[in-house]
Amino acid sequence: MRVVVPFDAERPKTRLSDVLDAEGRRSFATAMLRDVLAAVRGAGGDPAVLSTAPVGVDAPVEVDPRPLTPAVNDALDGADGPTAVVMADLALASPGAVGRLLAAEGDVVLVPGRGGGTNAFVARHPGFRVDYHGVSVRDHRRIAREAGAEVGHVDSYRLSTDVDERTDLPEVLLHGRDRSRRWLRERGFRIRVDGDDGRVRAVQGQPE
Amino acid sequence: MRVVVPFDAERPKTRLSDVLDAEGRRSFATAMLRDVLAAVRGAGGDPAVLSTAPVGVDAPVEVDPRPLTPAVNDALDGADGPTAVVMADLALASPGAVGRLLAAEGDVVLVPGRGGGTNAFVARHPGFRVDYHGVSVRDHRRIAREAGAEVGHVDSYRLSTDVDERTDLPEVLLHGRDRSRRWLRERGFRIRVDGDDGRVRAVQGQPE
Numbered sequence: 001m002r003v004v005v006p007f008d009a010e011r012p013k014t015r016l017s018d019v020l021d022a023e024g025r026r027s028f029a030t031a032m033l034r035d036v037l038a039a040v041r042g043a044g045g046d047p048a049v050l051s052t053a054p055v056g057v058d059a060p061v062e063v064d065p066r067p068l069t070p071a072v073n074d075a076l077d078g079a080d081g082p083t084a085v086v087m088a089d090l091a092l093a094s095p096g097a098v099g100r101l102l103a104a105e106g107d108v109v110l111v112p113g114r115g116g117g118t119n120a121f122v123a124r125h126p127g128f129r130v131d132y133h134g135v136s137v138r139d140h141r142r143i144a145r146e147a148g149a150e151v152g153h154v155d156s157y158r159l160s161t162d163v164d165e166r167t168d169l170p171e172v173l174l175h176g177r178d179r180s181r182r183w184l185r186e187r188g189f190r191i192r193v194d195g196d197d198g199r200v201r202a203v204q205g206q207p208e
Numbered sequence: 209m210r211v212v213v214p215f216d217a218e219r220p221k222t223r224l225s226d227v228l229d230a231e232g233r234r235s236f237a238t239a240m241l242r243d244v245l246a247a248v249r250g251a252g253g254d255p256a257v258l259s260t261a262p263v264g265v266d267a268p269v270e271v272d273p274r275p276l277t278p279a280v281n282d283a284l285d286g287a288d289g290p291t292a293v294v295m296a297d298l299a300l301a302s303p304g305a306v307g308r309l310l311a312a313e314g315d316v317v318l319v320p321g322r323g324g325g326t327n328a329f330v331a332r333h334p335g336f337r338v339d340y341h342g343v344s345v346r347d348h349r350r351i352a353r354e355a356g357a358e359v360g361h362v363d364s365y366r367l368s369t370d371v372d373e374r375t376d377l378p379e380v381l382l383h384g385r386d387r388s389r390r391w392l393r394e395r396g397f398r399i400r401v402d403g404d405d406g407r408v409r410a411v412q413g414q415p416e
Contacts, residue, residue, distance in 0.1 A: 015405075097363055112365065114322075116382055116399065116408040134401045135408055138382065155305055157320065160365035174324055174346065191324065193342045197223075200324040200343055 001102050001122070003045040004075050006068055007033050007088040009053040015165045019204065028183055032163060033057060033088040035177040040086060042095025043102055049088075050075055069132045076123060076130070085130075086120040087113075089163045091172045091180035097158040106152025108144035111159045112137040119162050125149035169202035209310050209330070211253040212283050214276055215241050215296040217261040223372045227412065236391055240371060241265060241296040243385040248294060250303025251310055257296075258283055281337045293338075294328040295321075297371045299380045299388035305366040314360025316352035319367045320345040327370050333357035377410035 012029035013020070020028060033049070037059050040047040049061040050071055064071040072085055084102060086093070101111060101120055108128050113119035116135035127147030131139050144151045161171050163180075172180050173191050184202070192203045220237035221228070228236060241257070245267050248255040257269040258279055272279040280293055292310060294301070309319060309328055316336050321327035324343035335355030339347050352359045369379050371388075380388050381399050392410070400411045 094363075100363075112383060114365075114369075114379065116378060116401075134406075135382070135399060155302075155308075155364050155366050157322075157365045157368035158363050160368075161322075170324060171322065174343070175320060191343060193324075198342070 001045055001082050001084055002079065003040045003047045003084040003086055003098075003102075004072065005033065005036055005040065005047055005049050005059075005086050005088050006072060007049055007051040007055060008068075009051045009055045013089070013164070019166050019169070019202075024187070028180070029089065030055065030057070031179040031183040032091045035179050036086060036088055036090055036093050038179075039090075039093040039095050039098045039177065043098035045084065045098060045102055069130055072130045072132075076128065079123075082122060082124045084120065084122045086159075087162055090119055090159055090161065091163050091176045092158040092161045094158055094177065097156045100156060101154050101159065104152050104154050107149035108140070108147075109152040109154060110137060110140055110144075111154045111156060113160055113162045117162065120154075120159050166202060170200045173202055209253050209290050209292055210287065211248045211255045211292040211294055211306075211310075212280065213241065213244055213248065213255055213257050213267075213294050213296050214280060215257050215259040215263060216276075217259045217263045221297070221372070224374065227374050227377070227410075232395070236388070237297065238263065238265070239387040239391040240299045243387050244294060244296055244298055244301050246387075247298075247301040247303050247306045247385065251306035253292065253306060253310055277338055277340050280340075284331060284337060287331075290330060290332045292328065292330045294367075295370055298327055298367055298369065299371045299384045300366040300369045302366055302385065305364045308364060309362050309367065312360050312362050315357035316348070316355075317360040317362060318345060318348055318352075319362045319364060321368055321370045325370065328362075328367050374410060378408045381410055 013025040016025050037047045047059045049059050051061050051063055052065050107125035109122040111120040116137055118136045118140050128144050128149055141151055170191055173184055188205045189202050190205055192201050221233040224233050245255045255267045257267050259269050259271055260273050315333035317330040319328040324345055326344045326348050336352055336357055349359055378399055381392055396413045397410050398413055400409050
């Protein structure tokens with residue numbers, strides 16, 4: 001199946017600016033993108049990056065400088081068959097998890113992200129379009145039903161975990177795939193358990 | 209399968225104290241416990257609550273006032289067959305998700321929680337014991353391997369989402385099961401999308 005992976009090549013991961021500078025955010029975002037592409041390929045999918053600017057990865061890249069919603073809708077318009085869309089910041093995505101998505105039944109199969117987002121979906125219905133503004137998983141369910149599509153869901157922690165903020169970094173350090181996890185470790189990020197509340201945090205120390 | 213559900217009946221969910229008073233936290237925690245028990249039963253499991261004090265729910269309750277780790281290890285000591293342990297604050301747990309856990313292969317099957325915790329597991333190996341302190345999912349993997357147990361994992365957003373803090377409440381409002389979701393809604397909790405950063409928050413307004 002064709003799997004579109006949208007990527008913001010210009011100002012990715014701005015909510016990580018308290019821990020990474022602009023160059024670090026771009027580099028980390030690209031590491032996550034590469035992990036996602038590897039997971040898609042490992043699941044037998046056929047990845048295509050939909051990027052706001054050129055990016056050097058081992059997959060076809062289509063450049064579309066528009067915001068996420070019109071760019072993805074244009075990709076859906078041009079599709080001649082089932083299409084999956086998988087976000088580029090799913091650093092925990094494994095071939096097994098992506099495989100469950102591609103195999104799941106439904107005209108539209110949604111993977112909710114933490115915080116109301118839609119981290120991935122499969123569209124097998126020509127009437128489905130996206131709207132990533134607001135609580136998108138709720139809107140996508142409604143849009144699919146209004147189009148007469150049968151809606152399925154995939155229950156995956158790996159696909160529901162998008163990496164936006166510092167509080168997401170422990171998940172990458174504990175369960176991330178090759179490149180993203182190594183990227184953080186090589187830059188000295190470590191797990192620390194805070195004694196006073198037992199919470200797990202990502203802290204930066206000496207690089208390896 | 210016997211499914212032990214540990215529950216802190218005395219001071220549950222202290223990290224929700226910025227949004228709920230002590231009585232509210234107890235009541236909400238009990239709503240979540242009831243949802244978990246319903247999901248376990250719906251999956252064909254045989255739930256048993258392991259509580260620090262008596263609690264009125266529709267399941268056998270064993271009272272053990274000790275901390276989580278020794279109480280659960282005592283339950284594992286006394287087991288004469290496979291035992292699952294599922295935390296009481298998994299407000300998104302569905303029969304389907306619990307069913308995947310109970311059916312998963314492995315001597316020890318772990319479900320990581322966000323933040324390094326262990327939200328649920330199945331133990332089919334007599335040598336497995338728990339240690340919930342710190343990054344428990346990492347420790348549990350090690351303990352299982354040292355006991356010679358083959359370790360499996362279940363990849364479930366519903367089971368990986370434990371409800372500890374205010375930032376977890378949107379997940380309950382969007383994807384929670386019957387009682388927990390209704391509990392929040394009846395007390396006026398709603399989803400709000402912040403205009404400035406697009407983040408989704410749970411805010412409290414007028415009760416329904």
